Amino acid sequence: MRRNSVTQFITRKRIALYILTFLLVVGSFWFVHNNHEFYERSIAEIVEVETVQSEEVTDPHGNEDQLVTQRLEGVIQNGEAKGSVIQLDNEYAASQAYDHEYSVGNDLFVSIDTANEDGHLTGSILDVKRDHYTLLIAWAFVFILLLVGQRQGFYSVISLAINALIIALALDFYIQTANISLLVISGVSIVLFTVISLLLVNGNNEKTYAAIAATLLGTLFLFAVTSFVMWGTAGEGLRYEEMQFVTRAPEMVFMAGVLIGALGAIMDVAITMSSSLFNLYEKNSNISNKALRKSGMDIGKDIMGTMTNILFFVYISGSIPMIILYLKNSAALGFTLNMNLTLELARALAGGIGIVVTIPIGVYLTIFFINRKRARV
Amino acid sequence: MSVLVWLAIILFILMVVIGGQKGVRSFIALFFNFVILIISILFMADPSIDPIIVTLIATTILSCINLFYINEINIKTKTAFISTMATIIALLLFIIFMTESAMIQGFSEEQIEEIKGFSVYLGVDFVKIAASVIIMSTIGAITDVAISISSPMREIYRHNPDISQKSLYQSGVSIGKDILGTSTNTLFFAFFGGYMALLIWFMDLNYSFGEIVNSKIFSGEMVTILAAGIGVALVIPITSWVTALVLMKAGAKEEEKEE
Numbered sequence: 210m211r212r213n214s215v216t217q218f219i220t221r222k223r224i225a226l227y228i229l230t231f232l233l234v235v236g237s238f239w240f241v242h243n244n245h246e247f248y249e250r251s252i253a254e255i256v257e258v259e260t261v262q263s264e265e266v267t268d269p270h271g272n273e274d275q276l277v278t279q280r281l282e283g284v285i286q287n288g289e290a291k292g293s294v295i296q297l298d299n300e301y302a303a304s305q306a307y308d309h310e311y312s313v314g315n316d317l318f319v320s321i322d323t324a325n326e327d328g329h330l331t332g333s334i335l336d337v338k339r340d341h342y343t344l345l346i347a348w349a350f351v352f353i354l355l356l357v358g359q360r361q362g363f364y365s366v367i368s369l370a371i372n373a374l375i376i377a378l379a380l381d382f383y384i385q386t387a388n389i390s391l392l393v394i395s396g397v398s399i400v401l402f403t404v405i406s407l408l409l410v411n412g413n414n415e416k417t418y419a420a421i422a423a424t425l426l427g428t429l430f431l432f433a434v435t436s437f438v439m440w441g442t443a444g445e446g447l448r449y450e451e452m453q454f455v456t457r458a459p460e461m462v463f464m465a466g467v468l469i470g471a472l473g474a475i476m477d478v479a480i481t482m483s484s485s486l487f488n489l490y491e492k493n494s495n496i497s498n499k500a501l502r503k504s505g506m507d508i509g510k511d512i513m514g515t516m517t518n519i520l521f522f523v524y525i526s527g528s529i530p531m532i533i534l535y536l537k538n539s540a541a542l543g544f545t546l547n548m549n550l551t552l553e554l555a556r557a558l559a560g561g562i563g564i565v566v567t568i569p570i571g572v573y574l575t576i577f578f579i580n581r582k583r584a585r586v
Numbered sequence: 587m588s589v590l591v592w593l594a595i596i597l598f599i600l601m602v603v604i605g606g607q608k609g610v611r612s613f614i615a616l617f618f619n620f621v622i623l624i625i626s627i628l629f630m631a632d633p634s635i636d637p638i639i640v641t642l643i644a645t646t647i648l649s650c651i652n653l654f655y656i657n658e659i660n661i662k663t664k665t666a667f668i669s670t671m672a673t674i675i676a677l678l679l680f681i682i683f684m685t686e687s688a689m690i691q692g693f694s695e696e697q698i699e700e701i702k703g704f705s706v707y708l709g710v711d712f713v714k715i716a717a718s719v720i721i722m723s724t725i726g727a728i729t730d731v732a733i734s735i736s737s738p739m740r741e742i743y744r745h746n747p748d749i750s751q752k753s754l755y756q757s758g759v760s761i762g763k764d765i766l767g768t769s770t771n772t773l774f775f776a777f778f779g780g781y782m783a784l785l786i787w788f789m790d791l792n793y794s795f796g797e798i799v800n801s802k803i804f805s806g807e808m809v810t811i812l813a814a815g816i817g818v819a820l821v822i823p824i825t826s827w828v829t830a831l832v833l834m835k836a837g838a839k840e841e842e843k844e845e
Binding site: 268269306337342347350372438441474510520526542556 | 693726764796814
């Protein structure tokens with residue numbers, strides 16, 4: 210009887226959860242398709258597109274492209290001019306490196322100028338409304354994680370959301386208080402990230418404590434090595450002037466980026482070391498420290514290459530468009546790479562140092578925690 | 587000597603001391619990856635070649651290096667390789683759709699200072715380049731997850747040769763579930779480390795929430811992070827399925843040989 214009501218309760222809870230998720234998905238999509246009134250900038254939905262002109266162009270470097278002029282007609286979706294028709298001109302190159310080809314159904318942010326003699330509004334295009342695409346891929350991400358990972362997938366999504374929130378709050382705090390160093394804020398955030406992510410993903414147990422300790426020590430070592438190298442060489446060869454989007458001291462921003470960027474990989478290594486060694490100990494509690502150390506180092510050898518690669522590809526790939534821009538503008542290859550890749554390579558190499566050094570740190574710390582457990586038993 | 591040289595030397599020494607022979611190979615693989623990446627960028631810059639084709643060829647070579655050279659050619663790395671490529675092809679279709687519809691390719695207006703003085707009429711399809719960038723940035727993580735699943739699955743099969751294909755598949759998925767959280771975490775922080783400057787920049791210049799969310803650069807970064815996460819999740823069932831299938835077939839063959 211009792212079991213029956215429990216299962217009933219669980220299915221009911223589950224159905225309620227499904228309904229809630231469904232409502233959230235539908236509601237959020239409905240919102241981003243109807244949130245025009247929340248924007249201050251005027252939004253026009255394109256209803257008619259006409260290609261007026263199309264010509265071949267060749268730039269000074271001999272690159273051939275197709276330059277197209279479009280005349281667009283849109284309907285304003287928000288503000289005082291809501292419902293009125295606006296005419297917009299758009300010019301784009303077929304390669305679309307900096308411009309866009311628009312089609313019917315696109316929502317565009319526009320600035321409204323004046324009405325022309327037909328009584329139609331004219332204006333210019335400011336940007337594309339992209340929020341519904343970001344939402345689409347965000348839901349796709351959440352659903353695939355839940356489908357594949359179920360409970361673990363759910364915890365992963367939650368932990369990512371919390372980490373994103375911490376980053377946003379920490380940066381906001383940094384912007385508000387002018388006199389606290391970014392490195393101090395990053396340091397505090399790193400401790401928070403490590404403790405929260407590892408506890409959430411791995412549970413409240415000794416395995417997790419060993420991993421937390423190893424992550425923090427590994428990150429500290431990474432910080433020491435990188436700052437020592439940067440101090441010793443006075444940052445020689447790092448092209449901070451090519452760093453994008455810099456409003457603050459570039460060395461600080463770079464350093465914080467190195468530490469936070471490598472943190473996920475370092476946590477991954479630390480948790481791999483501690484859970485596999487604890488696993489060995491649980492299977493055979495008489496296992497010697499020497500055997501544990503050997504197994505730990507063997508596992509570490511297996512993962513260090515692939516872990517370093519993850520960081521490498523994430524950092525380097527982002528520079529591809531800029532490198533192509535340089536090369537197609539007749540810049541020499543050496544100069545192009547020097548201008549665009551030094552910071553990314555430094556980040557990847559430094560991250561690799563953090564990953565590799567966490568292997569022995571993780572092994573020894575886990576053995577220390579295992580011995581503590583042994584002494585208690 | 588420059589920062590890069592010092593960091594490379596320190597990394598090399600650490601890899602050799604801690605990883606021995608395998609450490610040397612990991613370091614050399616890193617160097618090969620760099621060379622392959624640069625060569626594929628040179629091909630992408632040629633307007634007559636489709637960047638997507640270049641990406642597919644480049645990812646094939648890169649996953650060969652990272653699976654077959656760092657480890658060795660065996661049934662584990664072979665199934666990891668097949669699964670990686672299958673995942674990339676499935677992911678590619680979705681990513682091309684996203685880059686085309688969200689218009690996140692090329693350079694944003696925030697970068698105008700930087701690209702000032704450059705010609706942007708280059709004849710190269712930047713929409714496809716954007717899709718290539720996303721695929722390239724996830725290849726490391728996808729091969730990592732694939733090998734982390736196929737390798738213990740091989741062990742499970744060796745210890746229980748009578749296991750059914752279905753339960754072998756299920757044990758693969760359950761290994762995958764355990765690493766899903768840390769893998770998405772690794773990617774998430776790696777990307778955010780790179781985006782720190784951008785986020786501070788948005789805040790310093792008082793961008794409104796609406797402006798940030800709709801800007802090309804932010805949407806582009808979000809699509810990249812989330813697509814990478816989707817790739818890492820997708821490779822789990824794909825690798826489990828492929829590995830279970832191949833191990834079963836290979837096991838059946840061995841039995842025939844014995845007879």
